[in-house]
Amino acid sequence: MDSQEYGRLRAVGETVVVVTAVVGAMTGVGVRSLAGRLAGRRPPPVSCEAACLIVAVLAQVAPTATGVFATTVFGWWCVCLSAVDLLVRRLPNVLTVGGAGSILATAAVTGHGREAMVGAVLLAAPLCVTHLALPRSLGAGDVKLAVGLGAVAGIAGPAALLVSALLPSVLTAGAATFTRVARARRRSENCGVVLLPHGPSMCLATGVALITAG
Known part of the structure; x- marks a missing residue:
């Protein structure tokens, strides 16, 4: 060249x-x-x-x-x-359910329906169990979001699905710890437990999974 x-x-x-x-x-x-x-x-x-x-x-x-x-x-x-x-701190059905349906339908049309469905079930099922057992710790919106994210990760492969399953909790916990420390420093006191929405971490983790999966 x-x-x-x-x-x-x-x-x-x-x-x-x-x-x-x-x-x-x-x-x-x-x-x-x-x-x-x-x-x-x-x-x-x-x-x-x-x-x-x-x-x-x-x-x-x-x-x-x-x-x-x-x-x-x-x-x-x-x-x-x-x-x-x-x-x-709410995930609208029009986005979660609508998005999941669109992703699964597109996957089926393009020949990736099986991988998408398996990914959706594997990512959403544990969150559904957690929501039913401890509804205050995880919202129903997060479970619905996991269907669409799991479908995308399932198409990308097992490695992407694993990252999408494990990384969100680490990201949310890290963000909560950082927020707590920052608030404590500003107020010079312990601010106790900090609760943050889990959806952004789920989305970011799946994005990282897609990039690393190539």
């Missing part, structure tokens, strides 16, 4: 990144508006735009154009879910 061809490829790559970032940021405006309507109050300015931009850029690591599109849409769905959960 000569220097001119390398320069052209580099210019094309930089253009793709810029266009992708712009599209991601513009989509974030819509995501923030939707999350605001579902939650009853808007997320902080630029929050969803930045998150959707990052998702769009990271999704470019997918090996095919179809994979890039699917990963991007999945990531934007996760951003909207996480924004609502962080605002009101």
Whole structure:
């Protein structure tokens, strides 16, 4: 490859990144508006735009154009879910059930229905048992979310499914500990147990699982 061809490829790559970032940021405006309507109050300015931009850029690591599109849409769905959960600690059925149904239907049409269904069951079943035994520790919305996330992780493979199952608890516990320490330092006292929504950790863990699964 000569220097001119390398320069052209580099210019094309930089253009793709810029266009992708712009599209991601513009989509974030819509995501923030939707999350605001579902939650009853808007997320902080630029929050969803930045998150959707990052998702769009990271999704470019997918090996095919179809994979890039699917990963991007999945990531934007996760951003909207996480924004609502962080605002009101609630995961709307229109997002969890609607998203899970869309993912399972798409998987069936594309020939991945079995893997998606197995992943959905394996990820959601333990959370369902936990919710029934200790409903205050885990909401029904998290169980419904696990169906869609498990379907995606199941398609990506056993390693992705394992990360999606184990990492969320670590992320939530870590965030709760950090929040507790930060509050204690500001108030110079022990703030006790800090309860945080679990949905964002579930979404982030599945995103990490997809990236590491390649």
